[in-house]
Amino acid sequence: MTAPTLDQLDRQLIDILAHDARVSNRKIAADLGVTEGTVRGRIKRLQQDGLIAFTAITSLRLEDSVKLAIIGVQAEYARLRPIAEQIAAFPNVDAVMIAMGRFNILVVCLFSELDRLYALASDQILVIDGVHHVETSIAVKTVKYNSRVVRIAEAERVVDADGG
Amino acid sequence: MNDNFVLDEVDRAIVQQLRDNGRATNQQIAETLGLTAATVSSRIRRMEDANKLRVVAVSDFAAHGYNMLMQVAIEVDGRPATEVATELAELPEVFAAHLVTGRHDIDILIALHDSDELPDFLQHKLAPVRGIRTIVPSIVTDVLKYKFDVAPIEAREGE
Numbered sequence: 196m197t198a199p200t201l202d203q204l205d206r207q208l209i210d211i212l213a214h215d216a217r218v219s220n221r222k223i224a225a226d227l228g229v230t231e232g233t234v235r236g237r238i239k240r241l242q243q244d245g246l247i248a249f250t251a252i253t254s255l256r257l258e259d260s261v262k263l264a265i266i267g268v269q270a271e272y273a274r275l276r277p278i279a280e281q282i283a284a285f286p287n288v289d290a291v292m293i294a295m296g297r298f299n300i301l302v303v304c305l306f307s308e309l310d311r312l313y314a315l316a317s318d319q320i321l322v323i324d325g326v327h328h329v330e331t332s333i334a335v336k337t338v339k340y341n342s343r344v345v346r347i348a349e350a351e352r353v354v355d356a357d358g359g
Numbered sequence: 360m361n362d363n364f365v366l367d368e369v370d371r372a373i374v375q376q377l378r379d380n381g382r383a384t385n386q387q388i389a390e391t392l393g394l395t396a397a398t399v400s401s402r403i404r405r406m407e408d409a410n411k412l413r414v415v416a417v418s419d420f421a422a423h424g425y426n427m428l429m430q431v432a433i434e435v436d437g438r439p440a441t442e443v444a445t446e447l448a449e450l451p452e453v454f455a456a457h458l459v460t461g462r463h464d465i466d467i468l469i470a471l472h473d474s475d476e477l478p479d480f481l482q483h484k485l486a487p488v489r490g491i492r493t494i495v496p497s498i499v500t501d502v503l504k505y506k507f508d509v510a511p512i513e514a515r516e517g518e
Contacts, residue, residue, distance in 0.1 A: 209418050212415065213418065238382075249417075250414075250415065252413045253411060294430065332462075332466060333459060337456070340454075340455045342415075
């Protein structure tokens with residue numbers, strides 16, 4: 196991915212909105228000493244370039260004892276992409292990355308019951324043609340997690356931003 | 360502050376609207392759900408005050424100039440894994456650090472500006488952390504899916 200150039204104002208906008216996305220354009224404009232039109236235009240461009248997205252984050256800690264698991268998948272190299280796409284299509288999977296390392300697909304999922312995790316790893320992923328091996332690690336404690344910096348997938352990119 | 364309340368159906372419907380568009384106005388959400396804007400506003404504030412909800416802008420790694428993602432599995436020896444993970448978490452390049460079950464003890468997600476930074480990171484940032492026995496890095500070459508709407512929420516500073 197080519198790195199787009201962000202100026203000081205873009206960074207200030209991202210900082211403000213990363214803290215609270217529901218601040219009005221008017222207040223942002225007043226705080227940064229620019230016009231509302233500038234704020235609206237900048238936000239729209241950042242969204243269109245896939246550099247920011249607005250969302251609601253709910254608490255992992257409080258949501259029905261949800262746990263995070265990382266599933267490493269060793270898949271046949273020639274069919275890596277279609278296999279990864281098949282895994283990404285599962286609704287109970289939260290992240291799918293193609294990687295170079297001991298595993299060539301990394302899967303992240305949130306689960307609340309161990310049975311469900313087992314079912315995902317064994318009955319959904321391991322049975323895919325071309326998947327040779329699956330290894331599951333459960334996060335027993337999360338020491339750091341930056342939920343504000345992410346990879347914005349294509350599907351998230353175009354959301355209308357006229358908030359105000 | 361009562362942060363033990365359970366989200367009801369109205370709360371969940373509002374959260375869903377905000378997931379679709381975090382910048383939707385209270386009035387827009389109210390119209391969609393058949394509520395008043397005041398109800399929407401107070402429900403959102405209640406969930407935020409209880410640290411159950413944050414409505415935020417998330418930014419792409421690329422927006423910060425990070426073009427290389429790496430996941431590293433770490434095996435620890437001679438030092439509690441929590442201590443090692445806490446020390447790793449202080450590195451700005453580390454975006455997530457989990458203590459995990461399985462073959463390794465710690466799993467971290469690292470973002471670097473480009474591959475030129477890799478040798479320096481491995482030799483001068485990772486290697487000096489006491490207690491690391493082995494590391495198994497995986498370089499992420501493609502991200503097909505990355506959902507980010509459930510996360511640990513800490514209280515906001517100053518609250």
